[in-house]
Amino acid sequence: MSETPKIKHFLRQIIEEDLAAGKFSEVVTRFPPEPNGYLHIGHAKSICLNFGLSQEYGGRTHLRFDDTNPTTEDMEFVQSIQNDVRWLGFDWQDHLYFASDYFEDLYQFAVKLIRDGKAYVDSCNLEEIRAMRGTVTEPGQPSPYRNRSVEENLDLFARMRAGEFADGAHVLRAKIDMASANMKMRDPLLYRIRHAHHYRSGDAWCIYPMYDFAHCLSDALESITHSICTLEFENNRDLYDWVIEHCDPPAKPKQFEFARLNINYTVMSKRKLMTLVKEKHVSGWDDPRMPTIAGMRRRGYPALAIRNFCEQIGVAKANSMVDFSQLEYCIRDVLNYEAPRAMAITRPLKLILETYREGQSESLEAALFPDEIGKPGTRKMSFSKTLYIEADDFMENPTKNFHRLVPGGEVRLKNAYTIKCERVEKDANGQITALICSHDPNTLGKAPEGRKVKGIIHWVDAQTAVPAEFRVYDRLFLDERPDTVGEFKDSLNPDSLVVLNGFVEASLAKVDAGSHFQFERQGYYFADPKDHSAKKLVFNRTVSLKDGFNKAASEEINTPAKVEEVQSVVKARTYEEVLATKAENQVPFFQTFHNDYGLSVDDADTLSATPELAQFYQTMLTSGAGRDAAAKWVVNELMRILKDIALAALPFDASKASALVQLLEKGTISSKIAKEILSEMVETGQDPNAILETKGLKQINDPQAIRALIEPLLQQNAEKVQAYRDGKDKLYGFFVGQAMKASGGKANPEILNQVLTAMLSAS
């Protein structure tokens, strides 16, 4: 089985940096489901991530039920969730928590906020609050209750808790900023009144905390170090930090977001899955077609395969949709190694051996695993005159590349003899009822003499075969993205479940429910954990075998045609266009820079972005830097620095910047060294000439010195030199890079290139 290499995705990087910086001694993550539905493959990614991270770096992961909404949550779900997490292979030990256990702590934090004037009771109703929130482009309006006194707020909040008010009469809100560009910060709700029975806290409370208040504080209460959630919570991070800052719990967890998992040909939202269950499009949450963990388990997906899959798809921040075939690959990869082989006939076709004596029978031995798996074990298979083969393995009028059974053709019965089809028997309607064949008794365990038999098919002995039901599952939806084609239910695949009745070999008569098999040449099957018994054999098709023959025919009928993207050619902006966008105090600078200094429209635009920047640039000029060089430097180098530090907060002034640019202009330093000096200036505010001296960063211009640098390098990389000379000229960059590194970045690049080129071409 293939090993999935572990990529250092951004969360692992963050954790390693935090660990290296000594921010904490162990990683504490949490998986925080709301108990209002079953877990699905998307949750599996989160579970693997959270538990995986704490395992890798040393630490622990908590299982915490985020049960702050009494109207949707249920004990059934807390059971199923625990079951699913455990089945996936993870252990939270004694770290099982419930947000509902924190209700009292949370209440006290809210009281603190009120006391500090950071929260207030709002008595507006739902519609009023919504109306006053504003829109994404317009600021919200403060509630008329926003300035209630601390005493009044305290009193009201206590009475809310005491049950004096009806649902919706009041809410507790954070007092942040109704004009914030981040809608989540416009005085978000912290508590609402709900006279509802909670599945755990019962009737102890009639006010319940909102997610944004409860979640971050629950994290803090548990000393979570890395609170990992999905992308849609990015906007909530400001609020997460705000609540932590103002409630000031001892621990200060941080939130990080990653892209949730999407897989094509399925749906992942709880609402849609719930609909499928409620409207009986599937048999339940654990229907093998469901992307739920319970469904996948019942389908026969190994937990290891799911874990491998989650590792394989990676963790990043780009919305993406993973191909179903990637999951299937992981399942086959595990099952190929785990599932013993057996033979099953799903659409039986009777086959009579006219050369085999009536009443005779023999016992043949068949390996449980093919040689390359390296696992021992055999089973017995009875063989007699009448057999069943798969109807698909015979074609009366074969297509071109069909190399299974055909009239007059010979084929190998796997683990038995080769046979030849002599005649086809049909009923009155012309339907094939049986195949009359002959067998070559001299082909057991060896190749027939004088001829090659290419086809191999599977079979069962009609005398001993056991009837079995096969549930052949396929993708639940016809469209890659069922949720984007109007009503998602319209995309339901009518053939997602096909029930077939056939036979399995006798050795499977007493297998336990929940065992895996590979039915040779067909697929991996799983004895259904609920419906399978010795009385009635029921096998779920977990996944088909990869099919190198039929695939061309069955290729994705529903794959939408790629829409050609129209590339509009972007024209450079004209002086007039940019001028029209400039503010009044920018215009004079913009005009001077472009018209008088001869700078490009873009550079003039950038330099005149603020009067302060424009003045900074002009001061550089009066300190001696050239117009062009200074402009390039400010636009390309300083602008980068200014993303992190405001101009006014820069530890050096325009004259020092000017000095740096002049060094560059004189050729004393290369642009690479200029960058190095700049970052030093940002750190220390020192004069560039001083940095140059103390660090010895003067450019190396002597060709001999550079040659001496390159020589050993070429010797050490003789094969690469050869490859380069043989035409792999991309390697040039490698040599430049190495040589530059060897010089500590000080080699004059122009001279270095000359010397290098000469040395590489001299053979």
Added chain:
RNA sequence: UGGGGAGUCGCCAAGCGGUAAGGCAGCAGGUUUUGGUCCUGCCAUUCGAGGGUUCGAAUCCUUCCUCCCCAACCA
């Protein structure tokens, strides 16, 4: 039209100024008593587009384009 994210092969995804990793899918061969597995080879002169900086740009600057998220008393 505000704010927050994201764009690297058909699908995921590394890459953090110096030779465009890897996996899935696909294609072509080899091994094979599974049209499976396994093995070998092929599969991005180019990183959403344009412009710029640099000896050198997927990586830095700049303009633009596209997609996702935010206006539940859900989480």
